[in-house]
Amino acid sequence: MAPDMGSSLTAKGCMAPGRFVSAPWVFPLVGPAVREGAVLLDAEGTILAVGPRAEIRFVYPSLPEDRAEGVLLPGLLNAHTHLELSVLRGRLSGGEGLPAWAMQVGRELAGFSMEQRFDAAVRAARVARDKGTAAVGDVGNTLLAVCALAEVGLGGIFFHEMLGSRDAATGDALADAERERRMFLECEEWPANVAYMLAPHALYSAGPDLLRRIFAATAACTHPTSLHVAEDQDEVALLRDGTGHWVEILTRLQVPSGSRTPGLGPLAYLESLGAFAGRPPLLVHMVCASAEDLALARQHNAPVVLCPRSNLHIGGRLPDVPAFLAAGLGLALGTDSLGSAPDLSLWGEIATLASRFPDIAPEIWLGAATLGGAQALGLDALGSLAPGKRPGIIEVRCADDRDPARALVSDPEPAIRWLVEP
Numbered sequence: 103m104a105p106d107m108g109s110s111l112t113a114k115g116c117m118a119p120g121r122f123v124s125a126p127w128v129f130p131l132v133g134p135a136v137r138e139g140a141v142l143l144d145a146e147g148t149i150l151a152v153g154p155r156a157e158i159r160f161v162y163p164s165l166p167e168d169r170a171e172g173v174l175l176p177g178l179l180n181a182h183t184h185l186e187l188s189v190l191r192g193r194l195s196g197g198e199g200l201p202a203w204a205m206q207v208g209r210e211l212a213g214f215s216m217e218q219r220f221d222a223a224v225r226a227a228r229v230a231r232d233k234g235t236a237a238v239g240d241v242g243n244t245l246l247a248v249c250a251l252a253e254v255g256l257g258g259i260f261f262h263e264m265l266g267s268r269d270a271a272t273g274d275a276l277a278d279a280e281r282e283r284r285m286f287l288e289c290e291e292w293p294a295n296v297a298y299m300l301a302p303h304a305l306y307s308a309g310p311d312l313l314r315r316i317f318a319a320t321a322a323c324t325h326p327t328s329l330h331v332a333e334d335q336d337e338v339a340l341l342r343d344g345t346g347h348w349v350e351i352l353t354r355l356q357v358p359s360g361s362r363t364p365g366l367g368p369l370a371y372l373e374s375l376g377a378f379a380g381r382p383p384l385l386v387h388m389v390c391a392s393a394e395d396l397a398l399a400r401q402h403n404a405p406v407v408l409c410p411r412s413n414l415h416i417g418g419r420l421p422d423v424p425a426f427l428a429a430g431l432g433l434a435l436g437t438d439s440l441g442s443a444p445d446l447s448l449w450g451e452i453a454t455l456a457s458r459f460p461d462i463a464p465e466i467w468l469g470a471a472t473l474g475g476a477q478a479l480g481l482d483a484l485g486s487l488a489p490g491k492r493p494g495i496i497e498v499r500c501a502d503d504r505d506p507a508r509a510l511v512s513d514p515e516p517a518i519r520w521l522v523e524p
């Protein structure tokens with residue numbers, strides 16, 4: 103691969119090269135892997151050039167070299183997690199579907215103080231960072247995770263999650279969320295590297311009026327909103343014909359019968375609610391998506407976030423990823439929370455997908471964990487090694503230097519070192 107350096111170095115002459123990082127392999131993600139590659143950066147970590155080491159070295163013979171022994175990748179993007187649930191690690195049993203899993207969350211969470219929840223969120227965020235995560239799409243009912251992100255210096259998007267129960271209790275979930283945000287800002291500084299977005303929890307847990315208001319409020323935003331979609335067959339059954347396990351739970355919560363049954367599939371329902379009026383939302387899970395759902399996701403260019411370990415824990419099945427690829431959908435990866443995944447490392451998600459779908463090229467998983475996540479979240483400076491980007495660079499040690507992509511996706515716990523912070 104030829105180094106793409108001329109334009110950036112001559113047109114932006116003020117960007118003086120400050121670091122020269124090289125390794126046996128460089129994965130730019132926007133082009134083929136480079137054997138004996140290098141990355142040239144300015145002092146702030148913005149990339150000036152990527153290409154064969156010898157060619158960049160020829161232009162800058164005296165620049166000190168930071169030599170790595172593994173594979174260079176951009177920092178990863180965890181497009182779906184819930185730091186506020188980190189205290190539930192290992193506490194929620196799975197295998198019986200989403201309604202049974204979800205009923206445990208509130209019950210278990212009530213046993214912990216806010217301090218315990220915060221400490222667990224900070225620990226989880228540190229693990230994510232140490233495993234190479236540059237940014238997250240974090241979902242929270244409270245703003246607790248924003249402080250955890252700030253504590254660790256992890257950026258991304260905070261999705262303030264709205265449920266129908268909040269709307270029912272306060273009369274206006276969006277106004278209540280804004281009150282919560284203002285109260286937070288009176289005591290804390292909002293981290294500059296974290297964007298704020300409203301987000302519905304799911305189509306079964308929020309009524310159509312609240313969903314419409316959230317999509318209307320977020321339509322003009324730079325970043326997308328996000329929601330759990332087609333995670334479980336009970337959701338699809340409720341939406342289509344008012345059956346499944348959610349019916350009894352919603353009745354207990356005094357949700358009017360039929361108000362969550364539009365008689366449509368999840369994506370057709372989203373379309374009817376104005377979900378695609380602006381930047382398309384992140385479609386998290388899509389385990390039970392139909393061909394109609396995939397066609398609508400493609401039509402609206404909506405990315406899918408895969409959280410395979412969570413899906414296996416809760417419902418014992420994975421989404422039809424080959425069908426997603428055949429439909430041309432953009433893919434990102436998420437860990438979901440520690441209530442359904444053992445840690446917040448994307449390498450566990452990558453290794454799970456690679457072993458369950460051995461016919462899919464490893465580059466697909468590496469792309470979903472980096473560039474796919476950046477595109478889905480609208481974090482354009484991240485996710486690839488290319489001039490003008492500032493993605494952070496990690497070195498990942500890999501067991502097989504001859505086929506590094508395959509080796510990378512086969513190791514759920516590779517050794518990782520941050521070479522350049524994002």
Ligand SMILES: [Zn+2]
Nearest residue numbers: 184330438439
């Ligand atoms: Zn989730």
